[in-house]
Structure formats: structure tokens, C-alpha cells
Amino acid sequence: MSSYQLTFILGIAFLCALVGGTTQPASTRRPPVTTARPTARPTARPTARSCPLFPEVCSRGSPKVCGRTPRGECQRFENICHLMLANVLRLPEGVRHTRDIECRNVRGDGPAHRRPCFNPCPARPVVCKRSPPSQNICVRSRNGRQCKVLANTCQLRNQNCHSQPRNNWLRTDRRRCGQLQLGDKPQECIRVPVRTSPRTTRRPRSTPSPRSTTTTTARSV
Known part of the structure; x- marks a missing residue:
């Protein structure tokens, strides 16, 4: 190997060592990100419009629904809101939403058209268990x-x-x-008396009679 080649190899090795000592690997740490806290907006108080009693799904085009009473009678309502209102007012008491097929025997809307709920009957009578x-x-x-x-x-x-x-x-x-x-x-059927709450009759208030005023007259001398 000639002296020229040896000097060239040593020079390259020196440059590599010099470059490797002066350069530092880039750090992988990310600078801390400072995020500004969002300012708390004042919450608006709920009003009657923001908290409705019934869902906002009832309109003139809302579909009719079927309601079932605990006695097994079914009634059609104009929409779900009317059924919920009847449940709150207990007219009839205990009415709840049920499938539309159970109102198959009901021909119209309202309590006047209330009928027994439709229940698909079996082909043959069911053997019932004995009960006390x-x-x-x-x-x-x-x-x-x-x-x-x-x-x-x-x-x-x-x-x-x-x-x-x-x-x-x-x-x-x-x-x-x-x-x-x-x-x-x-x-x-035997007639069962309907319990009625006793009515409290209010007596008319008597107007106080005006007090009699005594007048004194001076005698003439």
C-alpha cells in the first residue's frame, strides 16, 4: 500500500470522528404544549319551553297509538302525547302504550269506542290449571x-x-x-254503590248589622 492511500484513509477516519463528536442526535421530546383554559360560560336556567312535559313529537300529522288498561280494554288515541296526558290525569287509570294490533277491534278514537283488546286465540281451548x-x-x-x-x-x-x-x-x-x-x-249483576266523597257545604257569611248609634240631644232651658 502506498503512502498516499494510507494518508487518504487516515484523513477520512479523522473527519468521521470529528463530525461524530460535534453533532448530537436530535431529541425526540416534544416541547410542552400550553393550552388556554376555556372560559366557563354561564349556564342558562331551564325554562318551561326548554323542559316540556311531553316530547316534541306531537303534531297534526302524528300517528295514532293504542292504549291498554289494566282491565284488558283498549282505546285509540290521536297521538302519544294524548295517551301520556290521559295517564297523568288517570282517564282511564293505569293506561299504557301497547301494540297497534291490540286495537284491532277498536273502530274509532276516544273512550266511547273502548273495546276488549284483541288477543289471537289458540285453535283449541287451553287446559287450565286448578286454582283455589x-x-x-x-x-x-x-x-x-x-x-x-x-x-x-x-x-x-x-x-x-x-x-x-x-x-x-x-x-x-x-x-x-x-x-x-x-x-x-x-x-x-248486582249494583255496587259508588263511593262519593262527602260534599262540604259552605254557609253564606252573614253581614254584620250596623251598630245602633245613640244620639243625645241637649234640653233647651
Whole structure:
């Protein structure tokens, strides 16, 4: 190897060592980012318009809905808001939203068209389980004239599905059956007195009579 090549190699090695000692690797740390805190905006107090009682979905074009009472009767309402209002006012009490198919027997809107909810009947009568006499129920006909005693709701469904006329019996107050027992023929329903709260009559306030004023007259001398 000639002296020229040896000097060239040593020079390159010296330059590499010099460059490697003076340059430092770039740091991977990111400078801290300072974010300004957002100023808290004053929250507006809720008003009657911002907190409505019913959802804002009711309009003239809202679809009709079906409501079901605890007695198994169904009624059509103009929209969901009318049904919620009826639930709050308890007209009727305990009404809740249900499937539209259960209002299949209902022809119009309002309480005047309330009918027993539609329930698809089985092809054959169901074999009902035995129940104690304490679970017997009293049912009335649709016109409210005849009443009879049934064993349970299973037997009531068999009566409405497989007897003529169909859907003719509704559950009612046990007192309307009187002394009827399970297996007796339907008889006229007993009238149950309706409890009315005693009315408080307010007496008209008597106007106080004007006090009699005594006048004294001086005698003439």
C-alpha cells in the first residue's frame, strides 16, 4: 500500500470522528404544549319551553297509538302525547302504550269506542290449571247486565275465544256476582254503590248589622 492511500484513509477516519463528536442526535421530546383554559360560560336556567312535559313529537300529522288498561280494554288515541296526558290525569287509570294490533277491534278514537283488546286465540281451548277458590274472578257481559264466576283468567280467555258471542266477558268487581259460585249460570249483576266523597257545604257569611248609634240631644232651658 502506498503512502498516499494510507494518508487518504487516515484523513477520512479523522473527519468521521470529528463530525461524530460535534453533532448530537436530535431529541425526540416534544416541547410542552400550553393550552388556554376555556372560559366557563354561564349556564342558562331551564325554562318551561326548554323542559316540556311531553316530547316534541306531537303534531297534526302524528300517528295514532293504542292504549291498554289494566282491565284488558283498549282505546285509540290521536297521538302519544294524548295517551301520556290521559295517564297523568288517570282517564282511564293505569293506561299504557301497547301494540297497534291490540286495537284491532277498536273502530274509532276516544273512550266511547273502548273495546276488549284483541288477543289471537289458540285453535283449541287451553287446559287450565286448578286454582283455589280465593282466586275465582267475577266477570260481566259486554252490556253489563249478566255476571258469573270463573276459575281464573285462563278460563276467561277460553270463554272469550271459543264461545258465542266472542269477547263477550270482561272482569269486574267481585261484589257484583253476589252469592254466585263457580259453575252457576249467569245472572243479573248486582249494583255496587259508588263511593262519593262527602260534599262540604259552605254557609253564606252573614253581614254584620250596623251598630245602633245613640244620639243625645241637649234640653233647651
